Amino acid sequence: MRPTMRDVARRAGVSLKTVSRVVNGEDGVRPDTTAKVNAAISALGFRRNDIARALRGGKRTRSLGLVIKDVANPFYSQIARGVEEVARAHDLLVISGCSDEDPARERHLIRSLCERRVDGLLVVPSGTDHRYLIPEISMGTPAVFIDRPPEEALEADVVLIDxxxxxxxxxxxxxxxxxxxxxxxxxxxxxxxxxxxxxxxxxxxxxxxxxxxxxxxxxxxxxxxxxxxxxxxxxxxxxxxxxxxxxxxxxxxxxxxxxxxxxxxxxxxxxxxxxxxxxxxxxxxxxxHQPVEMGRRAAELLCRRMAGEELPPQRVVLPTHLIVRGSGELPPP
Amino acid sequence: MRPTMRDVARRAGVSLKTVSRVVNGEDGVRPDTTAKVNAAISALGFRRNDIARALRGGKRTRSLGLVIKDVANPFYSQIARGVEEVARAHDLLVISGCSDEDPARERHLIRSLCERRVDGLLVVPSGTDHRYLIPEISMGTPAVFIDRPPEEALEADVVLIDxxxxxxxxxxxxxxxxxxxxxxxxxxxxxxxxxxxxxxxxxxxxxxxxxxxxxxxxxxxxxxxxxxxxxxxxxxxxxxxxxxxxxxxxxxxxxxxxxxxxxxxxxxxxxxxxxxxxxxxxxxxxxxHQPVEMGRRAAELLCRRMAGEELPPQRVVLPTHLIVRGSGELPPP
DNA sequence: AGATGAGATGACAACGTTGTCGTCCTGAGA
DNA sequence: TCTCAGGACGACAACGTTGTCATCTCATCT
Structure with missing residues (x-):
């Protein structure tokens, strides 16, 4: 149903590789050839297949996984918002899921995300044992924990509230x-x-x-x-x-x-x-405190890891501040 | 870094295809072979690569795209919650993004989602013109609109509030x-x-x-x-x-x-x-009204479309109800 | 005119998986 | 003992893209 580069190439009367070059904005293609290819692309409604692209490139899927407890809870949805902002700035997509505080669900989610080869994981951990993440991390899917740290044994960045x-x-x-x-x-x-x-x-x-x-x-x-x-x-x-x-x-x-x-x-x-x-x-x-900022900081840390930066595990603790409004100042009877 | 089926096969002393069979639970593999393969899988920490799987299968990525205005707004985060529930039931992952009511951002998001070959799209539309979605829909990426209908010209399901x-x-x-x-x-x-x-x-x-x-x-x-x-x-x-x-x-x-x-x-x-x-x-x-239910209904409609069901475009309108609490009953001075 | 080189384009392999089909082995039946 | 069926397993191609390298075409220079 969806046209491939091969279809575009056939229609434009050029080779597959030339289409690839045009699609990726590489140089070394004559303007008239570029025009022919672009015409074929829009005539056919071609969209580059990022699945194939990621497979061939062998590396980045330009996506990150986010596991929170419940997106309907404002605390977590604000975290998600912060993550999304950073993801947008880095041209990444966010694949998210809710664990509902169920370790089995969390694990299933993370497994699915790793199978999809997300470039990194952001997790508000639910259970108590996250050692199952060790192989994933060591195999190149960095993880940053949000709001709660993982076990001692797990060396990963974490962003917390005080x-x-x-x-x-x-x-x-x-x-x-x-x-x-x-x-x-x-x-x-x-x-x-x-x-x-x-x-x-x-x-x-x-x-x-x-x-x-x-x-x-x-x-x-x-x-x-x-x-x-x-x-x-x-x-x-x-x-x-x-x-x-x-x-x-x-x-x-x-x-x-x-x-x-x-x-x-x-x-x-x-x-x-x-x-x-x-x-x-x-x-x-x-x-x-600042839940949006927590999401941002975690996502930024993750992006640095994804870029291959090697640092000792970071532990960011965000401050809280008391907002005095009345209910806390009521005297005892 | 990450092992492939080929690595597992080598380690287990079997062929690539046999590993594939074991991973997918196909029959026609002797129990002792299965055991060898499973041992190799856990020794290496193998995770099936869903990217390759989706490419080879040629079809389903088991994911759907969700474009809302702002996940930090409780109205939209509740919609996201409803979507997530249905996605979970169908073993789909949700890739979501915020348009912030910016048509250009929305279009960029949808384009990225299509390039990633999501199996379907859920959109709270921002701009006024969504005809650019017509080719996507006709090429097999169904779309369901939430909260706001698309233009007349666009035949797609929509779930609204009255x-x-x-x-x-x-x-x-x-x-x-x-x-x-x-x-x-x-x-x-x-x-x-x-x-x-x-x-x-x-x-x-x-x-x-x-x-x-x-x-x-x-x-x-x-x-x-x-x-x-x-x-x-x-x-x-x-x-x-x-x-x-x-x-x-x-x-x-x-x-x-x-x-x-x-x-x-x-x-x-x-x-x-x-x-x-x-x-x-x-x-x-x-x-x-019921924002979570709106997300659910939209996701369910989308799943039916993704399953290939052919229906005339549906228009679901969810009811509202007045909750009388006091501010609306204050008399004029 | 022939050599040279730069620019444009194409052929081919490979990414990791699964569908198709072929091969091999074992045991049952003649 | 030979045949044959069926189970177990493997070889190979293909999905759509991109990196590598080869080829082809001219314009330029000697």
Whole structure:
């Protein structure tokens, strides 16, 4: 159905190779020949077959693979946006997929991407063991990890957010506003950022000499509904928390819903900024960061690797900043 | 660097073709041979080269192209999510790119996708002329349009939202709550959904015998900042509107900001739902719809086309529904 | 006129895989 | 023992492109 260079050549009355030269803008073709070839190309609607091109060239497919958790989550879609910007600048295409935090799905995706010979991989890793990537990397498909590091054994670049620092800032802020009973909602403990933020929470409390009440720590919540019910339970305690730190945007939304439903005046600081956070009845204080920039930085690192640059594995940690809006400054009752 | 089937064959002491058989699970290979080949495969870390496979097979690359406006916008990222779900079910990979509403960028993207021989295209079209897609479609790369139809001349499937109906519902709702001076913020007039929603606005006013005050109609706003300043201008009029209909999620956010900044009690109904819309000081009444479902339906249509099904061009129009939350029910002063 | 060289063009192989077809071997049946 | 069928496996071509090298055509110079 689709014409090949051979068809174009036949129609233009030249050889296959001459068509190739014209298509690739090589010189050494007479203007009139070029014109004949171009006429044939547009008459037939020829499009160079990049599949064959990549095969013959033996090397670059000019594409990179991106594995995130869920593109519908603004955090990840912003990462994707940053990646896309850099890809565009380098004339690369992005093949992306969602792991939904399922290691098997992630592995299947990465396998498919490698089979398609993407030039590089950007991964927000889900499982705990990514050693299966070692052969891929050593065989020339570089990988950069985003938001979570791989295992020690795996030498690869990684771009992170300062989760511990951000969490400490959040909890410190709440303590300074007079809170002692501060709850923490966090994601599944297997997720690096979740455990790091929980660690930051504990560290900040420790620094202020506030004992951690384990009844107020609710890990393992990974969606809005889970966070909402956990927060509702916390508010129903005999001695409920006066403040809460939420470990990501999903959990913040869930907690906000529960607090509002209970009509409670619980103080809240959330990790990740939210659109409209400043417009709620009580504007939401958050630990903000730069997800788009994280995608950009990761993609740029990857491009350098793809260009063959040899560096020791890089570890980029992007800063967070507290945005004070109101919910984090509510006093204890 | 990466081993080929030939390398595996050499190592296993069999022929290339036998490796191919094992890799593809064909029968007619003795168990002990299969074992030898599999051993060689894992020893070498062999991954079948899908580039070569697609070239040789001559047909399917098992990938589809997705062109949206901006993956960081929740509306489009939800569409992408729906597409990804269907792609996953069909074992397809998604190559996506953002046009940023730039026809040249869109065309470049689509050209690249066709050169990579994606099996099908999903496009939220940006420009006005998509006839350049006709040869691609007729040469076997089916296309399905999302959110906006292509020109008349282009026979292709399209999945839309009932923009006119949704806008009419919104404006009708405002009129029924006593408003007569109802403003409208809408996107660039060249965008199908923008003009459709503006049309719905005019129709609804007309039905109620309310004359359209062109001073209250502000088209051509395409981001939060533009909407915010337009809304601020409207509020500064001698005879400001008592209500506003906003044509998409960006414009709703901008208008909300301006209304809140001015401390105005302007009623508002927005097209597109927003996360946290129910939790604002004045919860936001919206015309909601199903972007994820739109992505799914489009991808499913595309898969049917890719499977070779011949149907007349389909036009799917997904319904909207009004979610009453408060901002749309504010009375005029 | 013949040699020379530059510029234009073409023939051919190769990238890694799979479809087609041919060959070889084994065991069953005559 | 010979034939034959069928299973197991291999040789070869082809997919569409590009790198390498060869060839061909003139215009120029001696």
């Amino acid at each position: 989760s511990v620092g951000g969490a400490r800032t959040a909890v410190d802020h709440l303590v300074r506003h007079g809170h002692r009973r501060i709850a923490c909602l966090s994601d599944l403990p297997g997720i690096f950022t979740a455990s790091e933020r929980l660690r930051g929470y504990r560290e900040a409390l420790g620094e202020h000499g506030v004992p951690v009440d384990e009844a107020l720590v609710r890990p393992g919540r990974h969606d809005v509904a889970g966070a909402e019910s956990a927060m509702a339970e916390l508010l129903a305690l005999d001695d409920p928390p006066t403040a809460v730190f939420t470990g990501n945007n999903r959990l913040t939304v869930g907690a906000l819903r529960a607090v509002q439903a209970a009509g409670a005046g619980t103080a809240l600081v959330g990790f990740d900024d939210l659109e409209l956070a400043d417009m709620l009845a009580t504007p939401v204080t958050v630990v903000a | 923009s006119v109906g949704g806008a009419r519902t919104a404006v009708d709702h405002l009129v029924r709550h006593g408003h007569r001076r109802i403003a409208c913020l809408s996107d660039l007039p060249g965008i199908f959904t923008a003009s459709e929603r503006l049309r719905g606005y005019r129709e609804a006013l007309g039905e109620h015998g309310v004359p359209v005050d062109e001073a209250l109609v502000r088209p051509g706003r395409h981001d939060v900042a533009g909407a915010e300043s337009a809304m601020a201008e409207l509020l500064a009029l001698d005879d400001p509107p008592t209500a506003v209909f906003t044509g998409n999620n960006r414009l709703t956010v901008g208008a909300l900001r301006a209304v809140q900044a001015a401390g105005a009690g302007t009623a508002l109904v927005g097209f597109d739902d927003l996360e946290l819309a129910d939790m604002l000081a004045t919860p936001v009444t919206v015309v909601a």
